[in-house]
Amino acid sequence: MNKGDHLFLVDGSAYIFRAYHALPPLTRKSDGMPVGAVSGFCNMLWKLVEESRDTSVGTIPTHFAVIFDHSSTTFRNELYDQYKANRTAPPEDLVPQFALIREAVRAFDLPCIEKQGFEADDLIATYTRQAVAAGGDVTIVSSDKDLMQLVGPGVILYDQMKDKRLGPEEVKEKFGVYPEKMIDLQALVGDTSDNVPGVPGIGPKTAAQLLDDYGDLETLLARAGEIKQAKRRENLLEFAEQARLSKRLVTLDCETPLDTPLDDLFLHEPDGEKLIAFLKAMEFTTLTRRVAATLEVSASAVETAKVEVEGPARGPDLDPAAANGAIASSEDGAARLAMTPAALVEARRAEAAGASFDRSAYLTIRDEAALSAFLAEAQETGILAFDTETDSLSAMNGRLAGVSFAVAPGRAGYVPLGHVSPNGEADLLSDKSLEDEIGPQIPLERAMAILKPVLEDPAILKIGQNTKYDTLVMLRHGIVVAPFDDTMLISYALDASASLAGHGMDELSERFLGHKPIAFKDLCGSGRNARAISACEIDKVTEYAAEDADVTLRLWRVLKPRLVAEGLASVYERLEKPLVPVLARMEERGVMVDRQILSRLSGRFAQKQGALEADIAELAGEEFNPGSPKQLGEILFGKLGLPGGKKTKSGQWSTDVKVLEELAAEGHALPSKIVEWRQLTKLKGTYTDTLPNHMDERGRIHTSYSMASTTTGRLSSSEPNLQNIPVRTEEGRAIRTAFVAPEGTLLVSADYSQIELRILAHIADIPQLKQAFQEGLDIHAMTASEMFGVPVEGMPSDVRRRAKAINFGIIYGISAFGLANQLAIPREEAGLYIKRYFERFPGIRDYMDETKAYAKQHGYVETLFGRRAHYPDIRSPNAAMRAFNERAAINAPIQGTAADIIRRAMIRMEGALAEAGLSAKMLLQVHDELVFEVPEDEVEATLPLVRRVMAEAPMPRVDLSVPLEVDAKAANNWEAAH
């Protein structure tokens, strides 16, 4: 190396983690190998290579190397055994990519440098010192503060992602000291992520100030007695040795023996063919194209490389300490690939198949010492399955009866906390104390005090089944459970098929463990004989509750590895898990409802209902129950002899609205009365009479959102369902006026306009639709105009209505039968409409054909965000069943993508509001609508922010070719805001 040469050193290990975390999609190759980080790494490296070829920038490297950490034990561990001891294992889908990334560097024809027993930073320091000594310049591609100490004349740090170059002045600006004092600063401050202790109570600001005042660490420590602030002085005196140790830990070793001499890092022209062969093997089509273009190599002429990653010689690692099992420690402590994802899945499946359950081994934990001892086991393994037992099914009302835990398969216990006498109140009168009767229980507050640090410990993964329930219960006791995994959501991400029984624990246990857990009914009874779990015998509850925790833990071991193996980790990590706390908070807040408005409506409805019942009896000539379709059918089609049309599945006369309206159109009086009666009965029975029963003492209703009950990724709402509050008719809308905002606040409703049609336009790539959306046109009128040749100006409303029905039909996987039914036209005519539609928009037919073919081949379809909807019955020999599954498969990517988008918006919303200093509270989600409670004086600022977060929700993962439009409005009730 000579004067004027320029060495580029890439901090490869930091690069990997940045690539993994910064780039959203978890991509994988067709054989299932995750390559998201490899992709991010290659893209960053290529960008760097491209930049460095750009002569206009003026920093052209002559020497280049990518440096990696080789092992986790280095000379620093001899200095301090706790060094980096708190490092958690890398994400399991990242582990198998390490080897591929080293392959990638070789494919770029760049030196790949690592050395056992040394950190990348030490190698970087050594090369830097040698390069500077030889008169060269150095650019270290990293943003790690540990490397700041190397900055100086001719040496800069380059943060590629932020496109920032850091010289001495920038370091001074950032840390308050020049690079040469960085070591002293780090020695004082310490580093929690590396477990460098530093001096307690001294942060970066104080450290910079002290170094400014005293010059350097040794002077500071020698003169620490002069410091005025008592605590600071004492700490510096007491922890002086610790500061010196920290200094040795953070000081980089410039004398690392190098296997590859500096001069061998000389940069030469990349071998385009070698690189492209590798990129093709990784299936990075975009990057392959770009590299091919820049290096002027024909990609198609290059044969795909055979990339083989070294596999393990050893068998399955089922040590619970190796949490996710994908990592095995080798002799030198380096994490390396132990098994392919598929092999791990298979090992875990075999483990589950051989599982046996011994309920008698479960512990009943009745004192604090036993609880602490049990939880200490979780500290060892880093894993804790838990389940809360409450005396009500709703997390909002339930009182805690107890908590169960499992730390390893078969190792589980139950902690009774709120149990009462199984014999009811009688014993309250006797002198026998509760404890004498049912045994001791840890006082609730004491137990919570012990649980809190464990449930909130970032190093212990809490595993639950439907964690939204348990985290909400714990939230009500002031505990924020984190981090967590949820077996229900893992199962749901893996396969949300309708044909499956569901994702409840009992179903999952039978499906994956072949074990039938104790049924809740068998423990507590049902119906009239039902008891609260808190009133059941504790020994029995221990068997039930501890089993649930045990089952949950075992399910997790089977299911979690499948996420990576099947390419669904990003769906789970980005669309499922982060939504849990968001929904828990929405449920906890509830929405305010005006009881008076509902009660007035109930009265009004009752009056009308009574009048209608009288009319109905008179028209029918007898008293009967208009609510009984059976009786009604007999009256209409038997007694009155009206022309009966359809029959239902079970052979009864159909009396649904459609039938009744047709009869009404023929001039019969009774059917329209029935229709009106039914509507009122529905509104009264389901809404105005029932909603008040769901209100809490503050007048708020807390729905429960289910994240795992639809096949497409939509949420559902129950107890009560707030996603089907009437909106279509005027009387129905009146119910919405009862959803109000408290004094000083307003309700904001924000909804996506035509989101599914927009998604269809994007996915199927329909030019006319995309253009119409870009120009903000009336999409149904445009469709009508295109189909029927009627100008949009002055279009008859019926023409537009038909086009609208067709557009919806398309989303639903149109059939002539369905469209005919919807428009009340002959099936032949509906068939002609569809034919014409496909002629005008041939891309739609292509999309439908491709989607069906994909679903038949794979058994599932995917949303733009990778969520899968499975349709195994699409291969059914039964034509009707096949057709049904085809339509569902066509609909699922559209409906599911819309569901993914609003999930992303919800996940980001709270953070965005907080960042803007706004206090809006998200309360409800209705598929394409979000409802917030907003202080009046913040409404103006909140509306545009909510609109923006929703409209930009697909980004950056997906950049839709149509704009997403969001309508948002504020008012004092939901009806007016909508």
Next chain:
DNA sequence: CGCTCCTAACC
């Protein structure tokens, strides 16, 4: 009491 059927509310 628990299940199925029918109907209807929503997107």
Next chain:
DNA sequence: AGGTTAGGAGCGA
């Protein structure tokens, strides 16, 4: 015609 939840009727155990 895609995706839901809820309530009442009716029926069998």
